[in-house]
Amino acid sequence: MHIVIIDDDEVFQFTTKRLLEKSGVKEDFMKSFFSAEDALGYCQELPIKNSEKTVILLDINLPGMDGWAFLEEWRKLPKAHDSNVFLFMISSSINKEDRDRALAIEVIRDYYTKPLTLDAIKQLLTKVTDNA
Amino acid sequence: MRAGLVFCSDRQWHQNAFFLFVLRCCLSVSLNLYFWLLQIEFATKSFMEGSELRALWDDVWAGPIMICLHEMDGTYMQVNEAAKENTGFTPKELVGKSPYDFFHPEDRNHILTESHKKAQEGNAQSKPIRYRFRHKSGGYIFLETFTFILNKEGQSGPALMTFSRAQHAVKELQAHLSRQNNLWTQVGALISVGGWEYDVPSQSIWWTSGTFDIYDLREGKAPQSLEESFAYFEAPGKARLQKDFDLCLLKGEPFDLTLPFLSATNKKKWVRCIGMAMPGEPPTEKVFGVIQDISIQIEKQHRQTQMLDFLRQQNERLEQFNFIVSHNLRAPVANLMSLAHLMDDTSLSQEQTQLLHFMKDSLENLGNTLNELSDAVMGLQERNLPRTFVHLKELVNKVIKAHQSQIQVKKVQINTHFDYPKLFYIAQYLESILHNLVSNALKFVSNDRPPVWEIAFEKHKQYHCLRFRDNGLGLDFKKFGDNVFGLHKTFHRDIPGKGLGLFMTRAQVEALGGQIKLSSEPDKGAEFFIIFDKYHFN
Known part of the structure; x- marks a missing residue:
């Protein structure tokens, strides 16, 4: 499993990595980006091997290209629609509008509100592994 | 008045009867005329002999009533001088002409069927006919006319006779x-x-x-x-x-x-x-x-536009504020929570563990308040949520179920009443309103008595309303008044209120054109009274 964290918040990246580690994901398989542009470049090049799953954790509020803009570009790529790619939106917004808007986009698997707890991370990972 | 007939000789009967008939016809023309005729009739009583009658007829002929003798087709044969006073035309100007040339085109048919033909057939008229007649000066005046057939001895054939009076046209006009x-x-x-x-x-x-x-x-x-x-x-x-x-x-x-x-x-x-x-x-x-x-209207329009601009700005500010709450404030708080949870408390001293515990609690409180604040701001923003028919019983059950554990622990007795089963409202708002009322009532349960609530959807003449009454701690409403609905108002030191619930409730009720009132007395309970928008009912 390969995990991409897209969030400009250093503390969030740190805590998420720790929680992922606690859930059994090795740090070597995590990649984090502070900007959506950089992440998009990386994701475009991302090789999708058979059976290897890619999890993208995307924040909404990003400087420059924000989460929504990233999605606009991302959904155009065939990769985005691959059954082995799992994109989750992780936002501090508890607004129903943001949540509804996110869940209406087909490439988004689910929406999580910050803070991500250990339980939430585990649930998220279960969704990925169960969806074999 | 009929006495006049008694004095008539047989020979004169025909002429006399006609004359009286005319008099009676004219009687109904006007009251003024009535008095004038009364005098004449009085005279007939005393001097009703051949020559006197003739003299009397001459008087009538010379009077203010326009009297005309017509051919059967209406053509004027003889017209008295009163024509001039009534129509402006002299007798000379009328004789030989057809009256239809003077009738208003729209009235011609009416005159023909209602008066002319009836008179030709010998039918008496009980009422004068009223129509427009061209005055010599150009305009039309109203004439009232009686028409009847005349079979006078010694004449070549039957003729028509009309008695007309102009309504005081100029004066009336x-x-x-x-x-x-x-x-x-x-x-x-x-x-x-x-x-x-x-x-x-x-x-x-x-x-x-x-x-x-x-x-x-x-x-x-x-x-x-x-x-x-x-x-x-x-x-x-x-x-x-x-x-x-x-x-x-x-x-x-x-x-x-x-x-x-x-x-x-x-x-x-x-x-x-x-x-x-x-x-x-x-x-x-x-x-x-x-x-x-239209200066006033335009000024009002300007003011409305200004007001709308102002409201739009306010709404934008609210949106910005909400964004700040959602992201800039919530994000670091979320981080702090995560960090606190990542902290391994096994290696900490007892005091540090205690401190960490307090920190987590405070963070949780801060997080909850931010969530409520965000919700409250969202509630104030214009959102295009649709109104639907909300099933009230279902909704009440749903809200009660959400608070089930607390309601059971506190042993609340809830009485419900529904005058109407459905309400055309924004479902999310109504749910939030009920939710806030229930959690508010839960907070203020008194320890001195078993809690009893009444949730009643009542139908009144002018409006539909919701009455939510509890017998909890209540508050001194006289002291606090409308402040209850203000942002961040809490009224009981020992109860952890964030003061957002009622603020939001009022915002939602008012956003839909409704009204919310609270009456309460300390230690007796509180009653919320919500009038929904009266214009949107099924």
Whole structure:
């Protein structure tokens, strides 16, 4: 499993990595980006091997290209629609509008509100592994 | 009055009966006439002999009633002098002519069927016929006429006789006009409207008093030229008015313009100017219309626009504020929570563990408050949530179920009442309102008595409402009043209220055009009374 964290918040990246580690994901398989542009470049090049799953954790509020803009570009790529790619939106917004808007986009698997707890991370990972 | 007949000889019977019949017919024409005839009839009682009768007939003939003798087709054979007084035409001018030439075209058929034919067939009329007759001066007057057939001995054939009286046309018309004029002036003043007319051949302008008022000019001093009357309109509008006015003159196109205006006393106004050409082939001979002072309306519109702009700005600010709460504030708080949870408390001293625990609690409180604040702001924002028919029983059960554990622990007895099963409302709002009322009531349960709530959806004459009553701690409403609904107001030191619930509830109720009231007494309970928008019911 390969995990991409897209969030400009250093503390969030740190805590998420720790929680992922606690859930059994090795740090070597995590990649984090502070900007959506950089992440998009990386994701475009991302090789999708058979059976290897890619999890993208995307924040909404990003400087420059924000989460929504990233999605606009991302959904155009065939990769985005691959059954082995799992994109989750992780936002501090508890607004129903943001949540509804996110869940209406087909490439988004689910929406999580910050803070991500250990339980939430585990649930998220279960969704990925169960969806074999 | 019938006594007159007694004095008649058999020989005179026919003539006399006719005369009395005429008198009686005329009686119903008018009261004035009635008294005049009374005198005559009185006279007939005393002198009803051949020559006296003749004299009397001469009197009637010379009286104010227009009496005419017609051919059976209506052509005037003989007309008395009263014709002139009534119609303006002398007997000479009428004799030999057909009365149909004088009847108003619209009344001709009515006269033919209701009077002329009936009289030809010998049917007596119980009521005079009323119709328009062309007066010599040009206009039409109203005439009231009795017609009947005459079979006089010694004459070549049957003839028709009419008794007519002009209704005091001029006087009536004057009264009518003056009444209309008064009403028009009053109505015009009420809505600040004036009338105007431009006569093309004479190039003359005519204004009603309302127009003078709008121009702030003394009545009677109308402008001598169009130029002069346009001069009061301000620059760009003036050219437009001139253009449209010319189009109206040449092509008969109507116009309706709202223009800035500067009156004779330099008062700035907004006027609406409507004009149209007299019907007929263009170019027209007359253009007429109205001018209305709409300064107040325009000013109101301006104020409304300003208000809308202001509200839009406020809404934008709320959105920005909500964004800050959602992201800039919530994100670091979320981080702090995560960090606190990542902290391994096994290696900490007891005091540090305690500190960490307090920190986590405080963070949780902060997080919850931010969530509520975000919700509250969202509640204030204009959201296009649709109204639907909300099943009230289902909704109440749903909300109670969400608070089930607390309700069970506190052993709350809930009585519900539904005058109406459904409400056309925004479901999310109603749920949130109920949710807030329930959690509010839960917070204020008194330890001295078993809690009893009443949730009643009541139907009143003018409105539908929700009454939510509890017997909890209540509060001194006189002291706090409307503050209960303010942001961050808490009233019980020992109860952890964040003060957002009621603030939101009111915002939601008012957003849908409703009203919320609270009555409460300390230690007796509280009653919330919500009137829903009365215009949106099934």
